[in-house]
Amino acid sequence: MEFAIFFFFAAVAIIFALVVVLHRNPVVGALSLVASFFALAVMYVLLEAPFLAALQVIVYAGAIMVLFLFVIMLLNLQHMAEPVTRPIQQFLGYTTGAAFGVGLIYYLAKYAVFDKLPEGAFPSDAHSVGVALFQEYVFPFEMVSILLLAAIVGALLLSGRTYAKREAAR
Amino acid sequence: MAFDATDIALSALKIGIVLFMMLNITPIMVWVERRGSALIQDRPGPNRVGPFGLFQSFADALKFILKEDIVPAQAHKWLYTMAPAFGLLPALTTIAVVPWGRAFRLPEKVWFGRHVFENRPIFEPVVVDVSAGILIVFALASLSVYGITIAGWSSNNKYSLFGAIRASAQMISYELSLTLAAVSVLLASGSLRLTDVVWRQTGYFVLFDTLKLPAWNVLSPAMWIAFVIFTVSAFAETNRLPFDFAEAEAELVAGYHTEYSSMKFALFFMAEYMAMGTMSALIVTLFLGGWDIPWWNEPATWQGFLATALFFLLKVTGMLFVFVWVRWTIPRLKYDILMRIGWKVFLPLAIVNIVVVAGFIAARWI
Numbered sequence: 237m238e239f240a241i242f243f244f245f246a247a248v249a250i251i252f253a254l255v256v257v258l259h260r261n262p263v264v265g266a267l268s269l270v271a272s273f274f275a276l277a278v279m280y281v282l283l284e285a286p287f288l289a290a291l292q293v294i295v296y297a298g299a300i301m302v303l304f305l306f307v308i309m310l311l312n313l314q315h316m317a318e319p320v321t322r323p324i325q326q327f328l329g330y331t332t333g334a335a336f337g338v339g340l341i342y343y344l345a346k347y348a349v350f351d352k353l354p355e356g357a358f359p360s361d362a363h364s365v366g367v368a369l370f371q372e373y374v375f376p377f378e379m380v381s382i383l384l385l386a387a388i389v390g391a392l393l394l395s396g397r398t399y400a401k402r403e404a405a406r
Numbered sequence: 407m408a409f410d411a412t413d414i415a416l417s418a419l420k421i422g423i424v425l426f427m428m429l430n431i432t433p434i435m436v437w438v439e440r441r442g443s444a445l446i447q448d449r450p451g452p453n454r455v456g457p458f459g460l461f462q463s464f465a466d467a468l469k470f471i472l473k474e475d476i477v478p479a480q481a482h483k484w485l486y487t488m489a490p491a492f493g494l495l496p497a498l499t500t501i502a503v504v505p506w507g508r509a510f511r512l513p514e515k516v517w518f519g520r521h522v523f524e525n526r527p528i529f530e531p532v533v534v535d536v537s538a539g540i541l542i543v544f545a546l547a548s549l550s551v552y553g554i555t556i557a558g559w560s561s562n563n564k565y566s567l568f569g570a571i572r573a574s575a576q577m578i579s580y581e582l583s584l585t586l587a588a589v590s591v592l593l594a595s596g597s598l599r600l601t602d603v604v605w606r607q608t609g610y611f612v613l614f615d616t617l618k619l620p621a622w623n624v625l626s627p628a629m630w631i632a633f634v635i636f637t638v639s640a641f642a643e644t645n646r647l648p649f650d651f652a653e654a655e656a657e658l659v660a661g662y663h664t665e666y667s668s669m670k671f672a673l674f675f676m677a678e679y680m681a682m683g684t685m686s687a688l689i690v691t692l693f694l695g696g697w698d699i700p701w702w703n704e705p706a707t708w709q710g711f712l713a714t715a716l717f718f719l720l721k722v723t724g725m726l727f728v729f730v731w732v733r734w735t736i737p738r739l740k741y742d743i744l745m746r747i748g749w750k751v752f753l754p755l756a757i758v759n760i761v762v763v764a765g766f767i768a769a770r771w772i
Contacts, residue, residue: 263485263559270552277545287598290541298548299578302555306574309559309567361537362598 493553
């Protein structure tokens with residue numbers, strides 16, 4: 237039963253991930269990414285981590301992808317022609333992608349452990365995640381917070397109307 | 407996890423009950439909405455089909471089915487067809503984690519010579535009681551924006567697109583205050599599980615050693631603000647007046663579902679009312695004590711379960727009526743005011759409220 241569900245949703249995740257890359261319409265691509273994220277959330281449920289599954293859906297499908305879709309719709313990319321690419325760009329793109337893919341599979345085959353999964357339910361409820369974040373990983377956690385703050389300030393500075401700009405416009 | 411036939415049958419029964427309730431919310435609420443609006447505006451309202459116009463909704467449903475289903479020529483056909491389903495799915499599934507009655511031990515019975523409920527399993531009246539309860543609600547609720555967005559975009563109509571863009575901006579903004587208002591409740595109950603949240607509210611606040619108030623979160627001095635924020639944000643999340651900018655008939659024809667007709671339109675309609683029902687159930691669960699009947703110690707028998715389930719239904723019905731009441735009382739806001747109060751009033755208030763509740767907990771007052 238679990239295997240059937242796993243393979244079904246693994247197939248869904250991979251197929252929709254392929255659609256993201258291959259489909260020409262950016263809106264369809266964004267929605268396929270949402271479907272792929274959702275299938276990934278099912279994997280977390282199968283690993284008995286409903287907390288992580290919920291976070292996966294809230295953060296990626298519910299927040300980030302909505303904003304992506306929002307921007308795509310606002311820009312109305314639907315009728316935009318594909319930008320012209322030079323052969324060297326295409327060649328470099330394919331080579332980098334292929335190299336990355338081969339490297340990923342190589343390391344996965346070499347280092348991933350398939351026979352040493354933790355026994356029973358993995359501690360992934362809100363409590364243990366909170367404890368891990370604020371004790372063991374508190375430094376990276378705070379670093380990420382500062383990084384996000386910098387990004388917010390940067391976005392505000394780039395898009396916001398400052399006093400000087402308003403004066404210049406006048 | 408091992409399942410036996412009893413578990414599966416009980417789960418199917420629970421799903422059936424919840425689904426039945428959710429599907430029947432729409433026709434009943436449409437009737438309440440029309441008669442309620444007529445009552446508020448001092449006019450008769452629909453009173454021709456059946457007693458008090460009760461069968462008006464059935465006539466409407468029949469009309470929806472018989473109408474021609476039109477797909478605009480320039481629409482994105484696939485997404486246009488799938489959008490109503492995307493809208494309906496979160497509305498239907500979110501209710502699964504909300505408990506709707508007191509758990510009780512099933513009595514052992516002999517039916518047709520077979521022992522049923524032999525080890526007397528506990529009947530927990532909630533479809534799935536997951537540890538991440540409230541987060542599942544927010545996860546699914548955050549997906550409900552896709553139905554509106556895709557509908558608006560795929561119709562290839564500027565009014566639809568405007569409705570969709572407004573709706574997504576509005577829902578993203580108010581989701582934050584909605585979630586943060588719920589966080590204060592979760593802080594106080596110390597659990598994400600909604601059954602725990604309800605159990606914590608079954609006690610009493612004792613005032614001056616005499617007055618016993620039910621320990622509902624709305625009556626707690628630290629959390630009534632969260633209740634106000636949550637309720638207002640719930641109105642915005644369900645796109646109800648005074649926040650119905652996704653439709654805004656005066657400006658956008660019918661907003662995101664301008665191009666929809668027949669049953670596809672009816673599905674959006676159903677999704678709206680189901681989302682209202684889910685939100686009402688959530689408000690009741692988080693702030694109004696869930697299924698708790700004040701000043702009565704509910705017994706853990708089927709009588710106790712039935713009484714609590716009916717009382718829960720009564721509370722949800724009351725909340726649903728508030729939705730209708732507000733719709734016909736308060737006019738639509740301006741869009742910039744909506745955004746301003748969302749980001750500059752409700753969000754800071756919700757954050758301050760979390761700090762206040764945390765302080766109360768640190769001081770062991772709640």
